[in-house]
Amino acid sequence: MKIGIDKIGFYTPAFYVDMVELAEARNIDPNKFTIGIGQDKMAFAPITQDSVTMGANAARQILDEADLKAIDMVILATESGIDESKAGAVYIHRLLGIQPFSRAIEIKEACYGATAGINLAKDYVAKNPESKVLVIGSDIARYGLSTAGEATQGAGAVAMVVSANPRCIALQDDNVFYTEDIMDFWRPVYSEYACVEGKYSTEQYIHFFDTIWTRYTEKFNQKLEDFAAICFHLPYTKMGKKALDLIIETAPPAVQEKLLENYRLSTLYSRNIGNIYTGSLYLSFISLLDHQSNLQENDKIGFFSYGSGAVGEFFHGVLQPGFKKYLQTQTHEELLNNRSKLAITEYETKFKQQLPKDGSTLEINPSSDPAEIMLTGIQDHRRQYVRK
Numbered sequence: 001m002k003i004g005i006d007k008i009g010f011y012t013p014a015f016y017v018d019m020v021e022l023a024e025a026r027n028i029d030p031n032k033f034t035i036g037i038g039q040d041k042m043a044f045a046p047i048t049q050d051s052v053t054m055g056a057n058a059a060r061q062i063l064d065e066a067d068l069k070a071i072d073m074v075i076l077a078t079e080s081g082i083d084e085s086k087a088g089a090v091y092i093h094r095l096l097g098i099q100p101f102s103r104a105i106e107i108k109e110a111c112y113g114a115t116a117g118i119n120l121a122k123d124y125v126a127k128n129p130e131s132k133v134l135v136i137g138s139d140i141a142r143y144g145l146s147t148a149g150e151a152t153q154g155a156g157a158v159a160m161v162v163s164a165n166p167r168c169i170a171l172q173d174d175n176v177f178y179t180e181d182i183m184d185f186w187r188p189v190y191s192e193y194a195c196v197e198g199k200y201s202t203e204q205y206i207h208f209f210d211t212i213w214t215r216y217t218e219k220f221n222q223k224l225e226d227f228a229a230i231c232f233h234l235p236y237t238k239m240g241k242k243a244l245d246l247i248i249e250t251a252p253p254a255v256q257e258k259l260l261e262n263y264r265l266s267t268l269y270s271r272n273i274g275n276i277y278t279g280s281l282y283l284s285f286i287s288l289l290d291h292q293s294n295l296q297e298n299d300k301i302g303f304f305s306y307g308s309g310a311v312g313e314f315f316h317g318v319l320q321p322g323f324k325k326y327l328q329t330q331t332h333e334e335l336l337n338n339r340s341k342l343a344i345t346e347y348e349t350k351f352k353q354q355l356p357k358d359g360s361t362l363e364i365n366p367s368s369d370p371a372e373i374m375l376t377g378i379q380d381h382r383r384q385y386v387r388k
């Protein structure tokens with residue numbers, strides 16, 4: 001039985017920061033951000049969007065009535081969760097109107113979480129072929145104003161329906177995964193912002209990719225030329241390119257050219273959104289699907305997932321007949337084109353806004369955010385969500 005991603009879509013908030021303007025405000029050469037790091041725009045989440053609302057906004061675009069009846073597990077992968085106890089997936093389950101005889105849970109392992117969620121979903125569907133699982137990766141990436149990580153922030157969510165007989169991509173069972181206890185990036189429970197050893201984290205990403213790819217090719221006798229494209233976790237768009245460059249010369253020149261072009265296409269959304277942590281790898285897959293018209297059914301797509309701390313995984317999927325019919329390209333383009341640019345001073349002001357942490361009440365005007373699902377305030381330590 002084939003199992004994989006039946007539907008996939010993303011959401012990103014209605015605001016962004018221009019990277020050239022950010023560089024100029026920080027007295028940095030803009031080429032460092034646009035070429036050296038590879039980012040043009042950075043999505044910004046207003047106070048009305050969190051990992052729950054973004055995840056629900058991503059999912060609502062891909063689900064129909066049949067999905068709402070068939071889904072019996074909701075998995076939210078996030079490293080910017082809103083509660084130490086209650087899973088964000090429970091709110092999402094309610095906001096979307098999914099039938100009640102469901103499981104709803106949250107998974108954490110930095111940016112790797114959604115990959116763990118997909119694997120859990122695959123195993124579940126293998127035993128329950130009639131079931132569908134909603135897997136969401138949703139995050140706000142924040143390092144702080146004027147920090148080295150500032151240019152690699154972002155916000156957004158990817159939602160996927162995992163099912164039997166998937167219409168988009170059938171996931172294979174050749175996963176190679178690897179864990180090592182390292183401190184490259186983490187966020188203690190008392191901290192709003194991530195702690196990061198920037199240079200070390202990039203070295204570890206490469207080390208994990210190298211280690212996993214070597215084992216994968218040996219264990220499964222695969223070569224680079226077997227793939228139409230490889231999608232990477234993209235903390236910033238230059239990062240995946242550094243990993244691809246490590247192995248690209250093992251392929252014939254025509255294959256190198258194809259893989260590099262498909263890599264470029266897979267980075268276009270991230271280039272305009274930034275790091276969305278758990279959803280980032282899957283955003284690069286959506287970007288590839290939406291921008292590369294040459295992809296064919298049975299093309300093999302490789303996926304490299306990396307979550308700091310750290311866990312990495314490589315696996316592949318096979319594009320299914322008719323996959324192009326189910327793409328949400330127009331919705332995605334509209335989402336990006338309808339965003340408003342924040343001046344740097346506005347961004348800095350909004351960045352400092354926080355929900356009260358002392359139980360006091362905050363009410364937010366629902367018209368301040370065009371999103372269908374948003375946070376309208378907090379009362380008695382309870383977040384108030386609406387679906388307009």
Ligand code: CAA
Pocket residue numbers: 029031032033035036037111148149150151152184185196197198199201202205233234235236238239275277306307308
């Ligand atoms: N024109 C063109 N390029 C320029 C330039 C200019 N004027 N000035 C600098 N550059 C280039 C540099 O040469 C460098 O390129 P290479 O890496 O190819 O050598 C690039 O721009 C970045 O320059 P620096 O390394 O000097 O940048 P930095 O020290 O200020 O910070 C960073 C870069 C480490 C990525 C930092 O933004 C950061 O800490 N980000 C958060 C951590 C992160 O994203 N790590 C990635 C791996 S961890 C992971 O994947 C999990 C996750 O999601 C967080």
